[in-house]
Amino acid sequence: MTGTEEKLRRPLLWAGLAVVFLIVVNAPDAGLLPIHDRLVEKAISLVGALLFVIAGVLAIRRTAGYVDARLSRRGMGSAGSILAVVISAAGYCVIVLTALSTLAIPLQQLVVGGALTGVVVGIAAQQTLGNVFAGLMILMVRPFRVGDTIEVRSGALNGPFTGRVRALGLTYVTLAAENGTLLLPNAWVLAAGVTVGLHHPE
Secondary structure, eight states, rough: OHHHHHHHHHHHHHHHHHHHHHHHHHHHTTTTTTOOHHHHHHHHHHHHHHHHHHHHHHHHHHHHHHHHHHHHTTTTHHHHHHHHHHHHHHHHHHHHHHHHHHOOHHHHHHHHHHHHHHHHHHHHTTHHHHHHHHHHHHHHHHSSSSOEEEEEOTTTOOOOEEEEEEEEEEEEEEEETEEEEEEEEEEHHHHSSEEEEOOOOO
């Protein structure tokens, strides 16, 4: 078995386990397990839902990492990062909603509470979320790539800054500058004037 097949086998294995645990959770209601003790039935549902969440999270993380690694090896690291984020976000939402549904938890109250919590968290993490969305824009538009030498002119950052792009993350652009490694917040880079294609002295 090749390394690629082995890496693909792991997320499939965890996904299969998640499906098995989901079947176990729903087995009493479907009549697959003739259990007449309500307490035992509740215990099976709780343990099965917990194991389903664990297996599902591991399957999603492995899948996102596999997709990111495959695209990075093909020179599409930016697309791999975006796709990994999308897979993770969508997968976690499906897992949470499925687990709550199997436990018969009313989703209406959670939606209202989640909306209020989202507003509070959004206000508190406004700068961080701004960097994440700016990072997604940089990864999609790709005004510069890893390996390019750029100059960032931004008054808010007290620039200009010149260096070779080492990494494009969801929160920072990492530059290899003359005096060390420089981390620039994505939101400021997106709003700054950037000169691309400079000659970087070796």
